[in-house]
Every structure is written in structure tokens, then in C-alpha cells.
Amino acid sequence: MALPIDQGGAANAAALGKRHPVEFTAAAGEYFRIWIVNLALTIVTLGIYSAWAKVRKRRYFFGHTRVDGESFEYRANPVAILKGRLIAVTLFAVFYAISHYAPLYIWAIYLVLLFFGPWLVVRSLAFNAYNTAYRNVRFVFSGTYGTCLGLVLGYGLLTLVTLGFGFPFLRRRLVQFAAESHSYGTTRFALAEGFKKLFVRPYFVVFGVSFLLGIALLVFFAGMGVVAGAGAKAGSGRPQWMPMAIIAGVAVFYALLFLQVAYIKARTVNAVWNHLSIGPLRFESALRARDLIWLYFSNLVVVALTIGLATPWAAVRAMRYRASKTTAIASGPLDGFAQGEAQKVSVAGEEVADFFAFDLAL
């Protein structure tokens, strides 16, 4: 991807700043032991320990992520997380029960989720920011529920009216909201205008390719129908290869979905991080779609073949790739960030959001 940033050349490398590649120093074997021991303890304690397990796993990942030699800290209190999880489990059980045994009232649930979802997202981001520190300075998320709800309703309506074509803009606006509402200490993150075009482009590439493939698939199935019809007339019955062809068609469909997800992820993450800055820092992200496709696919295969035991290895591997493609570039010293006013954030939002798989991750 040709970025204005990349066109500097070596001559003004010094002017562009000091490069700090993100380091991820975790070892898969070590993380495996942490993962399996904590899983066993969670089982033995009937799930109560899961809060401590979550904090330990996060602390391991954060602690092994380094920029300029300093590591990140995850500071959440496991007792608070346990309380949040109890609330989350209760809500989820109610949600599940209603959607399964009283489906007539499902619309009420969706209505509640529509208004509750943005609250969850905002609270979850705030909790995670408050509990993340680097060089003993906390991150802060100051986005409000009102703003988030406005975006979801407004752009949600746009997405409906445009039959889904507004979706990239909904995502873009939410990601922008998430990024610009974060601060490191008292210093705000900023997202440059240039990210906008790059963020939505991959979606429309996918829309276009899907449209063409849809036509191709239609032709394919229509062709099969003609062949099958001819076979039936001739009295030879359905050809033997028909079920195989249908399975192959479905497999191709899923493979393409896989490609699209990886492609969109690589391009949108790059678009955001390459335009993100805070104080004297800016970032470079060089994720490649083909790398992500291989990463996701091989992780999936290995995790399946090891009946889940390779899960920690897969997680470390994914994070290592992400870190290896991300660089922080400092045009000045990183000593000048001031600590913000610390306001404690309650945990309920984060845990409930976790359960309902709301995610605004960058």
C-alpha cells in the first residue's frame, strides 16, 4: 500500500523519527502452561477462578508486548471481573431463555440490545483503557454513550436504507469514534482524514468481487440444473457427481468468505493505524491479507487437529504476527506524557460485552 509516509526515503529518515518496532516476546510453551493450569483451576472451582484466569492471561500478553523496551500492564482487579461475569451470565441466560422458549418476545430483546449495546461497548472500552498502562501512565476512554448511540442509530438507519451498502460507513464512523475518544494520560489520539477512503475501499472491492462471483455461481448452478434435467429426461437419473458438485460449491463459498474477512481486516487495520497519532508518536501497520489468510487457516487446522490444545500457540502466533507488522515512530522523546485524572471504571460493561461478543477492536 503506497502511503504518503512511505515516500520519504532514507535521506530524511532522521527527520521522520526513531522507529520502535512493537516487540512481542511471549513463548508459546510458557503460555500453554499458564493457559492449561488456569483452565484446570477454573474447572476445579466451578468457574469462579475464571476471573483470575482472564487477568493472568491478559497480564501475560500485555507484559510481553513492548515498545521502546517498555512493556504494557493490565491492571484489572479479578474480584471486580468476577462480579461483572456474574451479571453477564445472568443476563445471557435470560437472553438465551427468551430467544429459545419465548421467541415471540424476541423483538423486545433486540430493541433492548439496540439501546444497551452501545452502552456496553462504551463501558467496555472505558474499562479496558483505564486498566491498561504503559510507563505507569494509564489510558483513558472518554467517549460517551450518547455519541455512540447516535452513531449506531444514524448509520444503522443508513445501512438499512442502502440495503447494507452503508455498513462500511457505520464501521468507519464507530472505529473513528473509538480511536479519537482514547487518550494516553492527558494526550488524545488523533486519526488523520486520509484513513477514511482507505477504510471503506476494501469493503467495496469485496462487494464488487462478490457480485461477479454471485453471477458465476448462479451460472454454475443453473448449468448443473440443465445437466440434471437432461439426465432425468434420458432416464439415467441424477448424475453421481451432483452432490459432490454442490459440496464443492459450498466449500468455495466458505473459502471466499474466509478470504474476504482476512482481506478486509488487513486493509482496515492498516488504514486506521497508519493514520493514527498521539503526541510525538505515529504508527505504521503493514498487515498483508495473504499472511492473515494463511495465519487464520493454519491456526484453524492445527487447533482442530490437536482438539484445542494448540489454542495458546495459535493465540501467541497471531499476536506475534500482528506485533511484527506494527511499528511506533517517535519524532521526540516519549517522556512527556502526563498522567490523566484517574476515574475508576466499573467492570460490568466489559464482562457483559465480552459475553455478547460486542467488539470494536482495532
Add this chain to the structure above:
Amino acid sequence: MTEFEAVYYDGRTSARKPVRVRGYALAIQIVGDGLRLDVPLAKVRVDPPVGGTRRALHLPDGAQLQTDDQRAVEALFPRPHAIESWVHRLERNWLYALAAIALVAAFSWWSVVDGLPLAAKIAAGFVPVAWEAKLGEQTLGFFEGKLCRPSALGAARQRALQRRFARLTEGLADGYDYRLLPRNCRGIGANAFALPGGAVVVTDALVKLARNDDQISAVLAHEIGHVRHRHGLRMSLQAAGLAALATAVFGDATSITSLATTLPAALLQSGYSREFETEADDYAFLRLREIGLSPKAFAEIMLLLEKARQKTSGGGPQDYFSTHPATAKRIQRALNAP
């Protein structure tokens, strides 16, 4: 005395200051460029250790020391947190990790084979019959109109079937609203199925396949067994439990791995339904005896169904993926039923 290198942060900015820390019995002394600080050990809060990550010592007023000198921190604060320090020791040892694998494997095995079905059975006890009926109506809505139309059998024939069904359900004071729904379903062939809450659907093809009406009674008794044992509800609860379990174990890998758990889950489901079939069979044998019929009728209709199935599919061993246990075994059980 312990002495180690660390980085000091004052709690106000991100500025780092390399310092030397000396640990004494009751306090630590922090010495750096323009800094000399004595802090009582009791005022220092240390995070429990995790893997080989850098240790943080939280000082009063939000200041902090960070160091990679694990040994020094351990010497100064041998057990910063009772439980987590113990967990940390477990995590460092491959032997404990192996023991943990064994425990997780044993638990997964137990919960899949016994735990989940048991939990689902207990949980089903808390679900009111009215809710269960709602679940049944939903499923019925899926069949009606799309797959099935009202039966094409004559009115007299249908009345005879209803009388048989009434006799089978007579006196069953279990709160279910038993109804027999004869239907003409395309593509399902000779079949019968029970829905949660008491609706039993029987296809015209099955009625025509049976040589006598006792055989139809045998099939209906089996379906009533499904209703009484709340199999539909329990199946849906087991599916939910299975999903929750899989998420708990594999949850923190990428979301893509959830795909990897779908197929095993489907296979397990088919295993569960085989157990349900056996349970429903046992009920059928009992009920047939109670109203003065022989479980042999069940064996006969199973044999007819099996023959019909072989004729259409060309036979072959497909028992593993079939939701019904090996038909021969079921026939044998019917013949041996007391």
C-alpha cells in the same frame, strides 16, 4: 540486602528514570539521578508474578518501579499474593501442566458423556410445561404447510388412529396436551416424530407401511416416550451447554476457531439422540404391555421401516451417523422386552 536495577516512574508523567534499589528488612531505598527515596516495605504493593513478565512495584502516590530482576523481587517479596504465587509455581512446571491436561481431558470427557445430559435433565425440570409447548409450536410451524399437508387418509381411518392414540395417552397425568396429527409429508417417507409439549406427527406413508394397527400403536408409544422424557427440550439445552463449554475452552483463540468446534459438536449431538431413542423405546415397551399389547409389534414395524429404508437408499452401513441406534439391536431389545 538485595540490590537491583529498576526504572522509576513518578506517577505524574511517562518519564523514566533508571534507578538502583536497595532492599532492607523493612524498607527499600531508591537511588537515582537527583532522587533518593526510602519507602517502607509495607507501603509497597507488588503484582503477583505471571510468566517471565516484568515485575511492577507500586509505590505510594501512584509512583512505580519496574524491573526484570525476578530474583531480587522474589527475595524481597516472597509471596506477594497467596493464591496467585502458588498458581505461578504450578504454571512454571511442565509436570503440573501435564496433570492439568489430564484433568481438563477427564472433565471434558465426563461432561460430554454424563455431565451435560444430567445438567440438561435437571435444568429441564425448571422449565414450565407451557414454555415447552411454545417450543413445540415453533417447530410445528416449520413443518406445517412447507413439508406437510393434512393427511389424505379417509375419515374413518383417521378416527381409528385417534382412538388408538387416545388409548395410549389415557391416564397419563403429566400435564402434556397430547395430540395426534396425521400428516401427508413429502420427502420424509414413512416416519413419525414427537414435538415438545405433546404433538405427535405420523405420516400417511407410515400408516400405509404398517401391516396392522398394533404396529402403529408401537410407533406412537415410542413418540409419547419422547414427549414424556422431554427429549426436545433436553436436546436444545444440551446444545446450549455444549456451545458454552466449547467457548469456555477455546474462547480466547481467534473467533475463527469456533468453526473448528462445530463438527465435533454435531457428532456429539447425534450420539445424544441415540440415547434418547433407547429411552423412548424402553417407555414404549412398558406402555404397550400396560394396555395389553406386545412389544413384538415394535420389532415388526422396525423391521418394515428398515426394509423400506434399504430399498430407497440402497442400504449400507450408515449407523454411526444415523440418529437411531443400530436397528437390529433395537429389534432385539423389543423381542427381549419383559
